[in-house]
Amino acid sequence: MKIAVCIKRVPDMDVRFKIAASGTAVDEAGLKYDMSDFDGYAAEAALQVNEKGGGGEVTALCLGPDAVQETLRKALSMGIDKAVHLKCDAVPFDGWAIAQALAAQLGGGGYDLILFGRMSIDSSNQSVGPMVAELLGLPCVTAASRLDVSGGTGKAQRELEGASETVEFPLPAVVSIDEGVARPRYPSLKGIMAAKKKPLEVKPAQLGAVTVTVTTMELPPERNAGRIIGEGPDMVPELVRLLQTEAKVL
Amino acid sequence: MANILAVAESRGGELRKVACEAVTAARAIAGGGEVHALLLGAPGIAGKAAQLGEFGADAVIVTEHAAFALHNPEAASATIAERVKSGGYRAVVLPASAHGKDLAPRVAAKLGVGIAADVTSMRMDGDVLVAAHPVNTGKVIANIRSTANPAVVSVRPGAITPVAAPRAPRIEAGAAAGDPSAARVRCTGVTTGNTARLDLGEAPIIVTGGRGLKAAEHFRLVEDLAAAFGNAAVGATRAVTDDGWRPHSDQIGQTGRLVSPDLYVAVGVSGAIQHLAGMRTSKTIVAINKDKEAPIFKVADYGIVGDAFEVVPRLTEAVKAARAAR
Numbered sequence: 365m366k367i368a369v370c371i372k373r374v375p376d377m378d379v380r381f382k383i384a385a386s387g388t389a390v391d392e393a394g395l396k397y398d399m400s401d402f403d404g405y406a407a408e409a410a411l412q413v414n415e416k417g418g419g420g421e422v423t424a425l426c427l428g429p430d431a432v433q434e435t436l437r438k439a440l441s442m443g444i445d446k447a448v449h450l451k452c453d454a455v456p457f458d459g460w461a462i463a464q465a466l467a468a469q470l471g472g473g474g475y476d477l478i479l480f481g482r483m484s485i486d487s488s489n490q491s492v493g494p495m496v497a498e499l500l501g502l503p504c505v506t507a508a509s510r511l512d513v514s515g516g517t518g519k520a521q522r523e524l525e526g527a528s529e530t531v532e533f534p535l536p537a538v539v540s541i542d543e544g545v546a547r548p549r550y551p552s553l554k555g556i557m558a559a560k561k562k563p564l565e566v567k568p569a570q571l572g573a574v575t576v577t578v579t580t581m582e583l584p585p586e587r588n589a590g591r592i593i594g595e596g597p598d599m600v601p602e603l604v605r606l607l608q609t610e611a612k613v614l
Numbered sequence: 615m616a617n618i619l620a621v622a623e624s625r626g627g628e629l630r631k632v633a634c635e636a637v638t639a640a641r642a643i644a645g646g647g648e649v650h651a652l653l654l655g656a657p658g659i660a661g662k663a664a665q666l667g668e669f670g671a672d673a674v675i676v677t678e679h680a681a682f683a684l685h686n687p688e689a690a691s692a693t694i695a696e697r698v699k700s701g702g703y704r705a706v707v708l709p710a711s712a713h714g715k716d717l718a719p720r721v722a723a724k725l726g727v728g729i730a731a732d733v734t735s736m737r738m739d740g741d742v743l744v745a746a747h748p749v750n751t752g753k754v755i756a757n758i759r760s761t762a763n764p765a766v767v768s769v770r771p772g773a774i775t776p777v778a779a780p781r782a783p784r785i786e787a788g789a790a791a792g793d794p795s796a797a798r799v800r801c802t803g804v805t806t807g808n809t810a811r812l813d814l815g816e817a818p819i820i821v822t823g824g825r826g827l828k829a830a831e832h833f834r835l836v837e838d839l840a841a842a843f844g845n846a847a848v849g850a851t852r853a854v855t856d857d858g859w860r861p862h863s864d865q866i867g868q869t870g871r872l873v874s875p876d877l878y879v880a881v882g883v884s885g886a887i888q889h890l891a892g893m894r895t896s897k898t899i900v901a902i903n904k905d906k907e908a909p910i911f912k913v914a915d916y917g918i919v920g921d922a923f924e925v926v927p928r929l930t931e932a933v934k935a936a937r938a939a940r
């Protein structure tokens with residue numbers, strides 16, 4: 365099958381963020397970047413669909429400044445066949461602006477399946493995938509934690525609050541991938557070597573107009589420093605007293 | 615004065631708490647305008663419409679169709695977008711629930727506007743919608759503004775407490791857009807987990823078990839504690855869902871559910887950064903872990919260093935006693 369997977373380059377979250385002098389973004393100094401978590405699952409899902417279904421071609425797309433090419437190379441080293449870099453100076457916060465650029469590239473590409481992550485781990489809007497689907501007029505399933513495709517139809521499972529639902533849909537379609545589908549593989553040395561020679565096309569991103577912007581960023585109020593009240597089951601009465609009198613939750 | 619539309623989520627013929635939250639959120643930005651709630655469901659759902667007046671809906675538009683018995687994203691998003699257009703609303707508010715997050719971007723795209731997604735607070739500042747949205751796994755808050763008109767907003771479950779503002783709403787019938795039974799994406803079934811348990815997004819108390827419980831059957835310990843509280847849901851870490859001890863839908867964290875209960879009790883949970891990302895905004899955090907160096911203690915308001923198998927049963931009895939004495 366011909367599959368496209370949209371991946372976003374995001375900072376590693378395992379840090380203490382600082383706010384940049386502009387006040388509207390995080391300070392990038394010292395941050396490491398990688399593929400957004402769920403986009404890794406989407407890339408893996410794309411590869412597995414074709415491994416099970418007897419071949420095809422997977423294209424990875426990433427919109428952003430030149431640095432995103434590193435993330436696209438990583439996707440190629442996982443086994444993805446080719447990459448498209450939609451180039452712009454900065455990635456807007458507004459998912460609708462991003463969706464228009466991705467849809468402009470994906471439309472007419474003849475893809476059977478277009479995969480997204482459930483959400484980007486930095487802006488966490490959970491919007492770009494279904495917006496692209498609307499722009500392309502394609503059926504769309506979001507947050508699939510299981511995905512099977514065969515014979516022109518897809519089946520997926522979605523996790524709800526305390527339940528899960530199964531859905532069926534015709535291809536071509538857009539699916540956003542939740543954790544649970546497949547853990548992303550690590551690039552092999554051979555994969556890393558091969559990725560250097562795979563095609564990576566650069567095109568200007570045709571971003572849509574922006575209506576949603578970040579005015580300021582701030583750090584949430586710090587939690588009070590943790591407090592250990594003591595050791596062992598004998599501390600239970602004290603805990604219950606604190607829950608009643610101090611936290612007032614009991 | 616422009617009116618606001620709130621999408622009232624239901625499942626299995628029952629209103630969900632997020633429906634009331636959406637109405638409350640809509641009320642907060644309606645100013646002198648009206649709040650209309652849109653209720654989609656299988657025939658019979660109209661019986662639930664009046665409840666939405668409790669939280670300040672001036673009118674409830676009810677669209678009944680057999681094909682709305684299960685989630686029907688294509689027909690629901692089309693119906694919502696059509697109503698926003700025909701009703702001339704200034705904004706549409708949806709819950710950022712599993713279904714709401716599936717619908718909101720489709721609605722926004724049909725209206726040709728951006729979305730203020732998963733907001734934890736919002737207000738109108740003149741003609742601009744201003745909201746807060748946690749980004750970077752909740753480690754940073756983005757204050758955003760939307761100049762989109764109509765504005766599309768989804769509200770994080772639990773972030774906005776439903777406020778009583780009772781009135782007797784006008785109940786109107788609304789037509790579905792197109793033929794809901796002709797949708798391409800078809801929901802074929804819903805498997806409900808343990809229906810006796812409260813949902814993670816709605817419970818004021820969450821008791822989470824980690825790998826420290828050592829085996830699936832020992833989750834009885836946290837189930838019992840949750841039952842003793844009476845209003846608690848049970849969550850899990852990824853170590854636990856990976857091992858299949860609990861379903862993935864119970865996972866809390868960066869790649870699981872984001873929760874913010876009044877009380878979060880972590881039992882045998884190390885407090886990995888990806889887990890903290892999902893629960894660090896809980897109002898009060900209790901940790902029970904036998905390793906006093908476990909990172910969970912850095913965020914715990916009350917930590918007990920000890921063996922879960924000794925501490926938790928004792929706590930369960932103490933909670934039962936405390937509630938019985940009330």
Ligand SMILES: Cc1cc2nc3c(=O)[nH]c(=O)nc-3n(C[C@H](O)[C@H](O)[C@H](O)COP(=O)(O)OP(=O)(O)OC[C@H]3O[C@@H](n4cnc5c(N)ncnc54)[C@H](O)[C@@H]3O)c2cc1C
Pocket residue numbers: 401823824825826827850851852853854865866867868869870871881882883884885886887888889892902903904905908920921922923
């Ligand atoms: C990309 C990515 C995404 C992730 N997303 C998530 C996520 O969404 N949610 C999530 O939870 N994790 C997530 N993880 C995994 C995370 O890093 C941790 O591995 C996981 O949270 C650990 O689960 P745990 O605390 O149950 O297990 P462990 O880390 O193994 O901790 C078990 C704890 O139990 C304690 N213990 C042992 N015996 C007892 C006893 N008898 N009594 C009391 N305490 C005891 C131990 O001291 C230890 O602290 C993610 C990881 C990655 C890489």
Ligand SMILES: Nc1ncnc2c1ncn2[C@@H]1O[C@H](COP(=O)(O)O)[C@@H](O)[C@H]1O
Pocket residue numbers: 370371372373400402403425426427428455459462479480481482483484485487488489490491492493
């Ligand atoms: N700049 C980008 N480049 C490529 N794909 C993106 C970009 N931003 C978002 N996406 C895709 O859209 C998904 C949802 O993003 P979001 O709506 O920001 O949560 C991501 O998981 C990616 O698959």
